[in-house]
Amino acid sequence: MSAAEVGTTSPGHAGPGPPGESPLVLAVDHLTKRYGSNTVVDDLSFRVEPGRVTGFLGPNGSGKSTTMKMLLGLAAAESGTATIGGQRYRDLADPARTVGAALESNAFHPGRTGRNHLRILADAVGFSTTRVDETIELVGLAHAADRNAGAYSLGMKQRLGLAAALLGDPPVLVLDEPGNGLDPQGVRTLRDQLRASAASGNTVLVSSHLLAEVEHLADDVVVINEGRLVASGALEDMQHAAALVRTPDVDQLVSALSDSGATTEHHERETVVVRGLSLEEVGERAFRAGVVIHELSAQAGSLEELFLGWTSTETPTQGGPPEPEPSRP
Amino acid sequence: MSYLRIIRAELRKLTSTKMPWAFLAVLVVVAATTATAVVWGTDMDGSKTFISTADDQQSLMAFAANAVVIAGLFGAVAVAREYSYHTVIPTFLAIPRRHRAVLAQYVAVAIGGAAVGLVGAGLTVIAIALTLPTTAFGFLVSANGVVQVLAASAFAGAAGAVLGAGIGAVVRNTGGAVTGAVLVLVIAPPLIIQLASGATSWVPNTLANVLSGVGHDVSTPTALVAIATWAAVPAAAGLVTVIRRDVA
Secondary structure (H helix, E strand, O other): OOHHHOOOEOHHHOOOOOOOOOOOOEEEEEEEEEEOOEEEEEEEEEEEOOOOEEEEEOOOOOOHHHHHHHHOOOOOOOEEEEEEOOEOHHHOOOHHHHEEEEOOOOOOOOOOEHHHHHHHHHHHHOOOHHHHHHHHHHOOOHHHOOOEHHHOOHHHHHHHHHHHHHOOOOOEEEEEOOOOOOOHHHHHHHHHHHHHHHHOOOEEEEEOOOHHHHHHHOOEEEEEEOOEEEEEEEHHHHHOOEEEEEOOOHHHHHHHHOOOOOEEEEOOOOEEEEEOOOHHHHHHHHHHOOOOOOEEEEEOOOHHHHHHHHHOOOOOEOOOOOOOOOOOO | OOHHHHHHHHHHHHHOOOHHHHHHHHHHHHHHHHHHHHHHOOOOOOOOHHHOOHHHHHHHHOOHHHHHHHHHHHHHHHHHHHHHOOOHHHHHHHOOOHHHHHHHHHHHHHHHHHHHHHHHHHHHHHHHHHHHHHOOOOOOOOHHHHHHHHHHHHHHHHHHHHHHHHHHHHHOOHHHHHHHHHHHHHHHHHHHHHHOHHHHHHOHHHHHHHHOOOOOOOOHHHHHHHHHHHHHHHHHHHHHHHHHOOOO
C-alpha cells in the first residue's frame, strides 16, 4: 500500500452493517474478486448511506465497475459480501423497485427504439406504459424516444440508461459514469436529479471520472485503487483534512511525524502539507520534537489533488511508510 | 411478478427490431425457390416426376427440415445479440434470478421459431399451390397432409430455435453463435452419418421429415422426443452457463 493511502480512510464509512439495518444502506464487506491470477477487487469494504450522494472514484481498471456488478449480482465474488439493506441483490423482494442501475452506456440494441427498450423492461417487471412515458419525459428524451438507439449520441444513450434506472422510481441508485457524454445542461439536470433523490432520503452511488463534477455532486466519496480502498468518507472533511505547516526545520518535522501514520508532502521551501493527523496532533508532535513552527493551518485541497494523491503510485510523500488507519465498523 | 410478463418482455425483444423481417425475407426466398423448382425444375430424365404424386408433392412442401436450420439461426442470433449488445444487463437487473429470464427467453424464442416454421411452411405450400397449375399436375396433397406439414414445421422450428438459443447462451457472440448453429445443424449431421451410418435416423433432417410424414425411419412420437432432445441439450448447457458465468 502506498503512503498516499494513509490517513484518508474515513472509518465511519467502512465495514458491514448490523443485521436489520436500513434497507437503503449499501454495504461492501471484505469483497474480493479475481480473474485468473489478477485480483481486481481486493478485500474491499465500505458503506454507502441513504440521504447522501456517494462518489465512487478510482483510476481506470481500479475495480469500480466490477464492484458495482458484484453489488448488483452480475458478477460473483470470490469472498466477501455486497448487500443492499443487508440482502444480496438477487434476494431483494422487488429489485426493480428497490434499485435503479445504469452500468453500460451502450446496453441497447441499436435497431430498437428507446421507447421499446424501456417498454421491454417495463413489461418484465410490471410497470405501466404511462410510467415509461413519464420517465422518458423526466430524462428529456421525448423528442428521440421513437428513434432507434443506434442513432443516439452518447449523451442520449446516457439519458436512456438513466431512464431505465429511474423507471421503478427506486430509493437506491447505482450509476456507473452517468455523466459521460452529457452536455452541460444534461450534467446540470443529472446533478439536480441525483441531489434531489438523495435529499429525499434515497441512496445514490455514482462512479465517475469527472472529478470536478463529483466535487459538485457528492457528499461522500469512496476511492479505490488497484481494487483496494484508499479513502472513504465525507468529501468536505477530506478536503480539509490536510494541515499546512510552515517551518524552517522541514526535515526535523518530517522526522518527528514519520512514525505517526501521517503522510507529508514538501511543497515549497519551508512548507509541508501533512495528511492523516489533526492540527492539534501535528502541533503537539512538533512541540515535543522542538520544531519551530511559523504557521499551522488547515489546507483545503481540490478533489483532483486529493485523488491524484490517493491513487498515484509515486507521490511526493517524504514521510516514512506509515500504516493505514483501520476502518471503523 | 407474473411469469407471463417476463415472456411478454422477451417477445417484445424479438418483435421490436428488424430481425423478424430479415427472417421473413429468407422464408420468402425459400418459397420462391420452391416455386421456381415447380415451374422450371425437372428430374434427370427431363420429366416432372418429383411433383407427380401426393407423396412427392408433400416431400417438396415438407419445410420442417429447413425450419430446424432457419429457426436455429433465429434462436442463436436472438440470444447471442443480447450479450453482444449488453442488453442482457438490464434484463438481469430486472430479473436477477437468471434462470427465470433464460427460461422465458427460451419460451419466447420457441414461439418465434414456431412462427418461422409455420410461416415458412405456409409460404412454401402457397408457392406450390400457385405454381402447380403451370404444370400438368394438380394439387394432390390432402388437407391432413398439409396440416401435418404445417404442424411439423412449427414444432421443428420451435425446437430449432431453442437449440440455437442454447448455443447463443453458451457462445454469447452473434457471429460465433451463428457459426455454432451451422456446425451443429448443417455440418455435423453428415459427418456423424459418415462415422456411424446407424445415426442417419437420428439427425434433425431425418427426424423433421418423419414429423412431416415424408420419412419413416422412426415413429412420429420417437421423432418428437428425439428432436426435442436435440434442442434440450444445448438449451440446458446454455442455462447452466448463464447462471454460472459473470455478466461481462
